[in-house]
Amino acid sequence: MQEKDCLFCRIINGEIPSAKIYEDEYVYAFLDIAPGQQGHTLVIPKKHSENILGLDLVYGIKIIEAIQKIAPAVMNAMGAEGFNIIQNNNEVAGQTVFHTHFHIIPRKPQDGMGLWSPKPYETMEKMQETAKKIIKALQ
């Protein structure tokens, strides 16, 4: 279930201390040590997988259930009006810890956090070509 050299497995096991928010049989949630906003929480499955592609779906459902419980609590506690769920996969996408995790980041008006800069398609045709490439890759 867990990997001895994985930082988040070691946090689940209590080998490394964390500011725990919530725990059940499937899920562990704790504060991010370098938060994007105060209250930034990480929700992780207790079964190790490197990223979301390997996540056992039983744990996936339990994680979504936990997020539905934890995110409103994070918002209320921090006086936030919304939240982002961020989930990075692979180094190029910003993943630094290779145990699947979901970030809950509470948001307030004008909190200065930007998520991405839009890069519009030059034409509708280019957008359709891109859709076709992905549909082909799905087959």
Ligand code: 5GP
């Ligand atoms: P990623 O960049 O992989 O999506 O997110 C990993 C997150 O784990 C980062 O936001 C980072 O601040 C957090 N993190 C890394 N090491 C620790 C740690 O030892 N304790 C806690 N609580 N968070 C950590």
Ligand code: ZN
């Ligand atoms: Zn792990």
